Amino acid sequence: MSNSRKDLTTASGAPVGDNQNSITAGNNGPTLIQDVHLLEKLAHFNRERVPERVVHAKGAGAHGYFEVTNNDIANYTKADFLSEAGKQTPMFIRFSTVAGELGSADTVRDPRGFAVKFYTEEGNYDLVGNNTPVFFIRDAIKFPDFIHTQKRDPKTHLKDPNMAWDFWSLSPESLHQITILHSDRGIPATFRHMNGYGSHTYKWVNHDGEAFWIKYHFKTDQGIKNLDPKLADQLAGENPDYHLEDLYQAIEDGNHPSWTLKVQIMPEADAQHYRYDPFDVTKVWSHQDYPLIEVGRMVLNRNPNNYFEEVEQAALSPANFVSGIEASPDKMLQGRLFSYSDAHRYRIGANHQALPINRAKSNVNHYQRDGNMRFDGNGGGSVNYEPNSYDGPKETPENKIKPFEVSGxxxxxxxxNDDHYSQPRALFRDIMNYDERERLIKNFADHMSGVRDERIIARQIKEFYRVSPDLAEGVAKELNTEVPEEVKE
Incomplete structure (x- = not known):
């Protein structure tokens, strides 16, 4: 036998004599239960798919690196991977749509997930954001209800605009995000041609113990490009994996996409008197108040070798911090700190962080043991409790979070603050040009044309009127209805 030959075996290593014919009683069967190879193949096949993500089910991933370009960033955070210009950190990114299932089309009007895992020397840091700087809601308690409206009707099992617009029209904090979603940027041309945002506010702490509030902005170096809705619909039918294919092929061809990371930095004390609550994820900070400061550059230069292992099993969570980066009081972020890691425990198991794609490059030392699929030695014979007398891992007090005051x-x-109108008003009136406003009105009307309940349409048009009478009147005209008189008073 040649040493280069690979013998087919069962999962336990036993050689397989016949992989084409099951063991039967005679030529015509029936099949015998003693065919353990057959049973193993069928049983494993039934379990090849882990439960898909409730949101962000369909995605694409890539490996790369992040390089710091600004020495001054070390003045704001003690995070080691941001400590000096030229420092490189390996990273992995997962792009995704939000509402669709695994088999859905890439080119739908939907936010895109933009989730980055930095494999730093002090552990993994995950920045789990979107391609928009704001979100639909600002309290995590509303998240399950919101996502139900983006999924399928429990009776018809169809996507239902009536559900979506019923929720949005009763949740005016959604106005800023739905305006962005129905704008030209609602359908990115590719994953490469869109920005990414941390969306939430985070806290940086420097070596002197000073704290700063931070907003992350990943600016695409390829330039912003978007799809016309008609072309997007065409691509959805012809190539539903258009974005996944584009990213993979660009990297294979050596056309490595990149983004420049910039941040807005707010001194800790400013949060007490800023004109918007800086922790409200439905709001942005003015760039005039807090200009963008360059941090570094992210480059994607390697495709996954195995999609399931590296993309489907990727588990990113905003709870994965490193020293020098902490959470803010943002209510949506606070809920996500629990829900993301909990979803991973359900979907791929309690030991998901030990999988190669998720495992930190730094040493991992803790007292967590056992659980499904423990494959990494399970701590061996070392002590599994603390405090102990046997030289087990010890905490490092210098890595405690910076204390902050709470009251109430x-x-x-x-x-x-319930001002849900001024920022979408500025977006509509001051930032969009005439053609962009007209396309926004058309996109709103096209989506709302599927709403069956006239009360919902009237309620949403009232909300649009509070943003801008031109917006409300434009949408009403497209829908062959009127702006309710009472809202004009």
Whole structure:
């Protein structure tokens, strides 16, 4: 036998004599239960797909590196991977759509996930954001309800604009995000031609213990490009994997996409008096108030070798911080700190962070043991509790979070500011040109044309009127209806 020959075996290593014919009683069967190779193949096949993600089910991934380009960033954070210009950190990114299932089309009008895992020397840092700087809601308690409206009707099992617009028209904080979603940027041309945002506010802490509030902006170096809705619909039928294919082929061809990371930096004390709540994820910070500061450059230069292993099993969570980067009081972020890691525990198991794509490049030392699919030695014979007398891992007090003051009564309360209109108004009136406004109106009307309940249409047009009478009147005209008189008073 040649040493280069690969013998087919069972999962336990036993040689397989026949992989074409099951063991039967005679030529015509029936099949015998003793055919353990057959049973193993069928049983494994039934389990080849882990449950798909509830959101961001369909995605594409790539490996690359992040390089710091600004020495001054070390003045704002003690995070080691941002400590000096020229420092490179390996990273992995997963792009995705949000509402669709694994087999859905890439070119639908939907936000795109933009989730980056930095394999730093001090552990993994995950920045799990989108291609928009804001979100539909600002409290995690509303997230399951919101996502239900983006999925399928429990009766018809069809996508239903009535559900989506019923929720949005009753949730005016969504106005900023749905305006962006129905603008030209609602359908990116490719993953390479869109920006990425951390969306939430985060906290940086430097070596002197000073704290700063941070917003992340990944600016595409390829330039912003978007798809016309008609072309997007055509591509959805002809090549539903258009974005996945584009990213893979660009990297294979050596056309490595890149993004420049910039941040907005707010001194900690400014949060007390800024004109918008800086932790409200439905709001942006003015670039005039807090200009963009360059941090570094992210380059994607390697495709996954195996999609399931590296993309489907990728588990990114905003709870994965490194020293010098912390959470803010953002209510949506606070909920995500739990929900993302919990989703991974359900979907791919309690030991998902030990999988190669998720495992930190730095040493991992903890007292967590056992659980499904423990394949990495399970801590061997070392002690599994702390404190102990046996030289087990010890905490490092210098890595505690920076203390922050909290006050008030424990209660179910909203944010103090309910101005849901000024920022989408500025986007519509001041940033979009005439043609962009007209296309936005058309996109809104096209989506709302599937709404069956006239009460929902009237309610949403009222909300549009509070943004801009021109917006409300334009959408109403496209839908052959009127702006309700009471909202004009």
């Amino acid at each position: 009564f424990a209660d179910s309360v909203s944010y103090d």
